[in-house]
Amino acid sequence: MAATTFELEVATPEKLVIQATCTEATIPGADGELGILPGHAALLSSLTSGVLRYKASSGRDEVLAIHGGWVEVQPTLVRVLTDAAENPDAIDRARAEESLKRAQSRLANIAENVDLARALNALKRAQVRVEIAKK
Amino acid sequence: MPSLIDIRRRVRSVKNTQQITKAMKMVAAAKLRRAQERVLAARPYAAMLEQMLASVSGAARGDDQASELPLLAVRPEQRVQLILVTADRGLAGGFNTNLIKAAQRFLSDHSGKDIRIEAVGRKGRDFFAKRATLSGEHIGLVNKVAKLTYAETQAVTQRVTQRYIDGEIDAVYLIYNEFKSVIAQKLTETKLLPIEMKDEGQAPGDYLYEQPPDVLLGTLLPKYIENSVYRAILESIAAEQAARMTAMDAASSNAADVIEKLTLYMNRVRQASITKEIIEVVSGAAAQE
Numbered sequence: 001m002a003a004t005t006f007e008l009e010v011a012t013p014e015k016l017v018i019q020a021t022c023t024e025a026t027i028p029g030a031d032g033e034l035g036i037l038p039g040h041a042a043l044l045s046s047l048t049s050g051v052l053r054y055k056a057s058s059g060r061d062e063v064l065a066i067h068g069g070w071v072e073v074q075p076t077l078v079r080v081l082t083d084a085a086e087n088p089d090a091i092d093r094a095r096a097e098e099s100l101k102r103a104q105s106r107l108a109n110i111a112e113n114v115d116l117a118r119a120l121n122a123l124k125r126a127q128v129r130v131e132i133a134k135k
Numbered sequence: 136m137p138s139l140i141d142i143r144r145r146v147r148s149v150k151n152t153q154q155i156t157k158a159m160k161m162v163a164a165a166k167l168r169r170a171q172e173r174v175l176a177a178r179p180y181a182a183m184l185e186q187m188l189a190s191v192s193g194a195a196r197g198d199d200q201a202s203e204l205p206l207l208a209v210r211p212e213q214r215v216q217l218i219l220v221t222a223d224r225g226l227a228g229g230f231n232t233n234l235i236k237a238a239q240r241f242l243s244d245h246s247g248k249d250i251r252i253e254a255v256g257r258k259g260r261d262f263f264a265k266r267a268t269l270s271g272e273h274i275g276l277v278n279k280v281a282k283l284t285y286a287e288t289q290a291v292t293q294r295v296t297q298r299y300i301d302g303e304i305d306a307v308y309l310i311y312n313e314f315k316s317v318i319a320q321k322l323t324e325t326k327l328l329p330i331e332m333k334d335e336g337q338a339p340g341d342y343l344y345e346q347p348p349d350v351l352l353g354t355l356l357p358k359y360i361e362n363s364v365y366r367a368i369l370e371s372i373a374a375e376q377a378a379r380m381t382a383m384d385a386a387s388s389n390a391a392d393v394i395e396k397l398t399l400y401m402n403r404v405r406q407a408s409i410t411k412e413i414i415e416v417v418s419g420a421a422a423q424e
Contacts, residue, residue, distance in 0.1 A: 011183055013285045013362055015176035031345055044191065045345030046354055070355065072187050079183050 003038040003076050005057050010064065010080040017085045018064065025054035025078060027071055034071070036078055043073040047082060049124040051132055063088055065132045067125055086129065093133040100126035139408070142401040146394055153390035159226065160383035163376045167317070170373035174314060177369055181362055188355050195348035204349070206296070206356045209329045210305040214249040216295055217241060218327070220311035220368055221259035222375040228382035230312065230320065230375055231258040237310050237322050238263070251304070253295060255288075255368060283372065288365045296357055299328050309364065314373040318381055323367075327360055 008025055010018040027034045028050025034043075049067045056062060069082030103123040221234050238259070242250060254260035298304050307328040313321040344351065 009179070009183070011180040013177060013180050013365055014173070016179040029345055034345075041343055043343040043345065044187065044351060046351060070187060070351070072183070072190075079187075081180060081183055081187065 006036070006038045006040075006076045006078055008054055008078045008080070010052070010066070010082065010085055012082055012085050020054070020062075021057040022054045023057055025052065027052055027078075027080065028066070029071070034073075036073055039075045040073050040078075042075070044070065045073075046070050047080070049121070049128050051128060052080065052085075063132055065091065065128050067128070086132070088132045091129050091133045093130070096126060096129040096133050100130050102126075137404070139401065139404055142397060142404060146397045146401065149390050149393050149397065153387055153394070156383045156386040156390060160380055160387060163380040163383060167373060167376035167380055170369070170376050171314070174366075174369050174373050177366055181366055184355070184359060184362055188352075188359055190342060191348050191351050191355055194342065194344065195352045204353050204356065205300040206328060206330055206360070210302075212245075212248060212306045214251070214304045214306075215245055216251050216253060216298065216304045216307045218253045218255065218291070218295065218307065218309045218364065219259040219263075220309070220371040221254065221256035222371070223257040225258065226382065227375055227379040228385075230378040230382075233320075233322055234259065234310060234312060235262050237324065241308065241310065241324065253291060255291060256371075283368060285365055288368050289361055292361045292364045293357075296328070296360055309367055311367045311371045312374040312378075313367075314370045314377060317377045320374040320378055325363075327363060330356060330359070 005021050005023055008018060008020050008022045009016065023038065025036045027036060028048050030046040030048050033050075034045060047066065047069045050065075052064045052066050054062055054064075065086040065088075066080065066082040067084045069080060071081070072079045100123070103119065103126045106119050107123060217238065219234065219238050221231050225231060235258070238252070252259075252263050254263060295304075295307055299307060306326065308324060309327050310322070310324050313323045315321045
């Protein structure tokens with residue numbers, strides 16, 4: 001019998017953020033978005049900063065900003081390990097937009113000593129937070 | 136013989152001390168609960184990470200590129216890094232002393248090698264700063280151990296890992312107190328780097344890998360080290376509060392003993408002086424007859 005739901009667990013080093021039963025999830029994989037449905041083949045991937053969406057078994061759509069990490073997919077279990085996970089409610093929109101501007105300006109006039117990878121990472125994070133805060 | 140007033144003063148002073156130790160015990164108990172919660176909250180991530188690492192390393196085994204990862208490189212141990220996690224404060228029984236003793240033992244066991252100490256917590260830093268066994272660079276200090284965030288511990292770990300990758304050091308050890316229970320801490324010494332891969336079990340081979348296993352392994356390993364250090368520090372914080380609680384409990388009951396003895400003595404002195412006065416009155420009356 002095919003499973004109709006799977007368990008989603010999202011953990012950061014500091015705590016377990018989510019433990020929910022869902023029917024589908026979209027996860028920001030490092031090489032593109034991963035759409036996960038129940039019964040997905042076992043998969044391991046690293047993640048990028050992005051928006052994790054999932055539909056809880058109650059039918060509610062939830063979003064969460066996550067920043068990097070890995071995902072382990074099994075037919076009835078999806079485990080997301082991430083450096084940081086934020087609820088939309090926890091994000092201060094004004095601050096997120098401000099940090100987005102800061103990140104953009106840092107990239108716009110790039111100096112010799114700026115770590116490009118880090119600046120890009122900061123930009124990405126800021127974009128994700130702004131995107132999620134709008135909802 | 137001390138006067139009644141002197142003894143009374145001493146009793147009062149011991150009582151004051153007892154109040155302080157009692158208060159400290161209660162504060163430690165409250166902090167301990169919070170620290171324990173943090174230790175528990177960190178467990179799921181660590182467990183998942185370990186599991187993931189096991190499957191990825193299983194898949195990457197035998198892969199030439201994977202065995203060339205810098206964090207797995209084994210070199211002859213000449214320059215050794217020690218991370219010593221102590222508390223910032225004392226009054227916790229043998230908590231810091233045991234750690235420092237263990238660190239000194241470590242130093243004498245590895246004598247002849249170039250050892251650097253990275254101290255987390257003020258006690259360890261102060262001790263080894265005075266004794267000048269810190270070779271080379273100075274120490275990263277986490278000031279408020281109770282309010283520690285993951286990012287703070289990350290800074291320490293990344294600094295150490297970078298040094299290892301650059302080939303400045305050949306091995307990294309970690310000494311800390313593990314939280315066993317409220318009354319027991321376990322002094323733990325572990326080797327962080329090079330990472331020793333457990334060669335157990337067969338590779339759970341039926342995973343699809345979005346990225347090649349050796350690439351995944353390369354990103355998982357530094358995280359694993361970071362997480363180990365983070366957890367060690369959390370454990371140490373919980374252990375510190377537990378040690379302080381036990382120490383302050385013992386101090387409070389010692390104070391109670393002292394108060395009891397002093398009170399007994401005080402009563403005896405008072406009784407003696409009353410008896411003396413009665414004798415004086417009686418013998419004075421007798422002399423009148």
